[in-house]
Amino acid sequence: MPMELLKYGLRRGHRPYADIPATPELRKRYDVVIIGGGGHGLAAAYYLSHYHGITDIAVLEKGYLAGGNTARNTTTIRSNYLTPPSIEFYREGIGLYETMSQELGFNVMFSQRGQLTLAHSDAAMRSFRLRAEMGKHVGIRAEVVDAQTVRELCPQVNMDIGGQHEVMGGLWHADGGTARHDAVAWGYAKRAAEKGAEIHQRTEVTGFGIAGERVTEIRTNRGTIAAGQILQAAGGMNGHIAALAGLKLPIRNFPLQAMVTQPLKPFLDILLSSSNLHTYLVQSSRGEIVIGGATDPYQLVSTRSSLPQKEALATGALHLMPFLHNVKILRQWAGITDVTPDFSPIMGASPLQNYWLDAGWGTYGFKATPVAGKRMAETIATGRVPDILLPFALERFERFELLNEMGATAAGH
């Protein structure tokens, strides 16, 4: 049998199996053009092509497929937010993750192992009580647990009794989980491409032609194209792409840094974070401990890393699990987040009639990949923003109807 396999592999004219077709020639016009070939854009292409009968789609990606924040995030999936509109939205996202592998016929390795956020202060406990009650009100699984339950859920955690960071309790979110980020993007890309959606890698948007209140042309480094509808889902570059279309979004960029350790045998079977230490830990299916935290302390449009930030991540990780002190860091990186003033995304219409926004995803975009793709596809196909997206409209800033998620996103992810 191995001999047969070898012969098959070495056969002349053997064509390796490809999930994603090579980038085709750019045509003159598409019904829908999606700017950004990350998880959100590819999910939108999937839902448009499979649920709304729209297959004349081009996904434009400046770099390579899902190589931006889809590749750089730390894959936490949760819905224990603070405001009911957010909780409802992310709850729908988790529901889609639960069935994603079956739906796509592509193993996204979704692991619903639960998320535990630790409190080391009375203030943190107080905010957890509010979040737990809001979660119960909307109908997700979120509960405040005491120190003893923390010990049972995660026996490895350093409780630091009487110390500087004594664990006082936590917020247990049984719905929380993680999935393989590349698989999510590739699964959507593969199924969208099967229906005819074109994925154009290394195709950078350089400008727009605008007449009246419509975008008439999209200029790229590979030529100019026209589109019926346009979806902008450009991750860290959202503010800058919108500026090319003459739109001003309330977005600022901050790097978000993360790192992984060398692989260890499985020992951590939950997602662990600490709101006081601004650190979270998760063990990947490869055994690596993924360490993430808060964004950089000042604005930057760069994926550079910095030693102080990595040291802060390591310090937090060692407070939670001192036994990691001899473990080596294997890889480290950063992504560019597009942060809004209220730490909530901007989804829906823009001042331009055929230009739709899926922006402002800051540090929380990955968990929303399926639901943002699904709901933005619905928006584009019907021309109507669904109710679940209305609280995330760009106009909320003009109306002072902010959706404040600062307390729920600053460290928890």
Next chain:
Amino acid sequence: MKVMVCPLNGPRNISEFQWLGPVQDAPEATGKNLIDRLFHAPNPMGVIREWWRHMPSNTVFMAERNLITDEILRTWLNGADADKPEGEA
């Protein structure tokens, strides 16, 4: 170690400084520019002017920094001639 030049104390480790955010064009929020002033902070792919504080000496000053390269171009104390660096006529 990233170094920032405090106008009062000279070159210091960036960890001694606190970022206070971009300098806004309009000094105060009024009816007309309220939304801009509150929610649309500058985020250019280039040089930005911002407020910083040297924490141990509580020195608040201005800096120009490149948002792509993270290069700190100049720092100065904000006085009556706020838009001019020190030593410039």
